[in-house]
Amino acid sequence: MMLIPEDIAAIWLSLKVALTATVLALPFGFALAWLIVFRQFRGKVVLEVLVNLPLTLPPVVIGFFLLLLLGKNGWIGKVLDASGVPIIFTWKAAVIASATVGFPLLVRSIRLGMESIDQQLIEASRSLGAAWYDTVATIILPLSLRGIMAGSLLMFARSLGEFGATIIVAGNIPGITQTIPLAIYDYASSPSSVTMALSLCLVSVLISVVVLFVHELLGKKLDRRSAL
Amino acid sequence: MNLRIAVEKKQGSFLLQVNAEVSGERIGIFGQSGSGKSTLVHLISGLLQPDRGEIYLDDECLFSSGKGVNLSPERRRIAIVFQQAMLFPHLSVKANLLYGYRRCRTENRRIRPETLIALLKLEPLMKRGVHNLSGGEKQRVALGRAVLANPRLLLMDEPLSALDDTLRFQIIPYLKSVSEEFGIPYLFISHSILEMQLMADRIVVISCGRMAEPTTPDQLARNSMAQSPKGYLNLLHLSGPVQNNGLYAYPWGLNTLLISDGEPTGSSLFELSSRDIILFKKHPDAISARNLLECTVTEMFDSEGRVGIVLSVEGEKLVAEIVRSAAKELEIRVGSTLFAAIKASSFRKLA
Numbered sequence: 001m002m003l004i005p006e007d008i009a010a011i012w013l014s015l016k017v018a019l020t021a022t023v024l025a026l027p028f029g030f031a032l033a034w035l036i037v038f039r040q041f042r043g044k045v046v047l048e049v050l051v052n053l054p055l056t057l058p059p060v061v062i063g064f065f066l067l068l069l070l071g072k073n074g075w076i077g078k079v080l081d082a083s084g085v086p087i088i089f090t091w092k093a094a095v096i097a098s099a100t101v102g103f104p105l106l107v108r109s110i111r112l113g114m115e116s117i118d119q120q121l122i123e124a125s126r127s128l129g130a131a132w133y134d135t136v137a138t139i140i141l142p143l144s145l146r147g148i149m150a151g152s153l154l155m156f157a158r159s160l161g162e163f164g165a166t167i168i169v170a171g172n173i174p175g176i177t178q179t180i181p182l183a184i185y186d187y188a189s190s191p192s193s194v195t196m197a198l199s200l201c202l203v204s205v206l207i208s209v210v211v212l213f214v215h216e217l218l219g220k221k222l223d224r225r226s227a228l
Numbered sequence: 229m230n231l232r233i234a235v236e237k238k239q240g241s242f243l244l245q246v247n248a249e250v251s252g253e254r255i256g257i258f259g260q261s262g263s264g265k266s267t268l269v270h271l272i273s274g275l276l277q278p279d280r281g282e283i284y285l286d287d288e289c290l291f292s293s294g295k296g297v298n299l300s301p302e303r304r305r306i307a308i309v310f311q312q313a314m315l316f317p318h319l320s321v322k323a324n325l326l327y328g329y330r331r332c333r334t335e336n337r338r339i340r341p342e343t344l345i346a347l348l349k350l351e352p353l354m355k356r357g358v359h360n361l362s363g364g365e366k367q368r369v370a371l372g373r374a375v376l377a378n379p380r381l382l383l384m385d386e387p388l389s390a391l392d393d394t395l396r397f398q399i400i401p402y403l404k405s406v407s408e409e410f411g412i413p414y415l416f417i418s419h420s421i422l423e424m425q426l427m428a429d430r431i432v433v434i435s436c437g438r439m440a441e442p443t444t445p446d447q448l449a450r451n452s453m454a455q456s457p458k459g460y461l462n463l464l465h466l467s468g469p470v471q472n473n474g475l476y477a478y479p480w481g482l483n484t485l486l487i488s489d490g491e492p493t494g495s496s497l498f499e500l501s502s503r504d505i506i507l508f509k510k511h512p513d514a515i516s517a518r519n520l521l522e523c524t525v526t527e528m529f530d531s532e533g534r535v536g537i538v539l540s541v542e543g544e545k546l547v548a549e550i551v552r553s554a555a556k557e558l559e560i561r562v563g564s565t566l567f568a569a570i571k572a573s574s575f576r577k578l579a
Contacts, residue, residue, distance in 0.1 A: 120314045123275050126301040127308045128328030128377045134302075138327075142318045 001199045006174045014179040018159035021098035033110035055104040059164030066169045094170040098159035106151040113147015146222050153215045229413035235281030244437040253413040256428025264437040265417045269385045274301035307374035311386040313366035315358040328377025348372045364395040375406050382414040397579035454532035460502035460547045467495030481544040486518040487575045497578045502549035504574035508567040518572040525564045
């Protein structure tokens, strides 16, 4: 296995982007899942479709939309540009791309976790004097922990592999926005760098295996705790 | 406690339309499944909002579509005991018990956790996880949790339905004692007439989303005598038995009842179906039934083709059930003297 400093930078950047995207998306994912599972309101179906859209759209399309939105002339881009915070072609753009693409997976998992909570537990909590936010914090959050954890890991893994949207909004600048998949893409384009590509592929496999192991172990631990 | 409820709630094709006022400390709400009992529990507790109407508890408005009042569930101070215990699976027994107590304002905390834990005998369960409790233990913890929230009203939504008979009659004394001890009125919701007889003083019958005028448990048992598989259930609290040839002889008023399924000591609760009492116009010379009681008819009532005969046995009361033709043939009238024969095995021990 052969890794040059640029590869190490790509690995660190991938981990940083995936972690930041997941952490940033978590509160929004939880809030949206809660809205969808526990609240009745008009336009719920529209919201569900919107949340799930990135799951079915080609990532390149999402990247393109993000570019329109965050670019110099985009709604958000204009504001950010005026306040001196450039987004496009920085690692922050890669975070936004990853967060958008992985978001539906996060919401889906948390939703499944929340849907498995017996409605009467929530009713019991309310009738015992807990306000709705108290019930969210003391009953819904701990009981959907498994879904939250599964969703976060799934999103983290999806972010690590994000390519299509990232290359459009963040580009492929070694040391700045080049993540593992982008570096592999670079290596794969030149026949002389097959070994280098293979090394990064191995790193990718390794990280994925670790993520899946953590997922299993945490899942078992949570199961044991709830069986006590 | 006074509960005034006049509400309407439509759920799909089901319409609940209730207009009733009930007063008392031990109120039963009786109805078959699908009658709207659960919806009613949700409406009273604030977990469901009526389409229109008003709900008043002791002159405090909980809901009024006219006045635009809708108190949230946590502010109503109405705790629910569900059919399943619904203990929070991620919390310990202690944390479950104190969940409502911790959320109760200090000035409303009348019931101390230690007192309740002693009354419900929960001490041995405190260190166990909620997953290591039996069905009856779980229900006791759930009851404790509801009571410790120091509610103004307890809603017991079929709390005994998920338990087997033995456990059910073990829990009933706890349900009654917490309410009596701490002065918490309750609404006891059930589809069992026996539970109504044991738990309630006043009963409101709900069927197809409508409520009838309040009645008494005895009247409910009489009305449902013909339909109920066991007829009218006579409930007898007996104590101080003497063993007698393999049977238990319990004093009952001035008489003695011979019962096969007794307990050597202490007091027990027995049920006796109105259909297990055979009536004789004259004293039968020889009879295999171990109990033969001379009695007077004090009242007769109709229940869909059957006749209920209320018998006075030296001041004690029993209800027997016969078909109309038998009543005619035996010329039974109020004041008639009859002999009631009851087999020793007809008494079923409940607790």
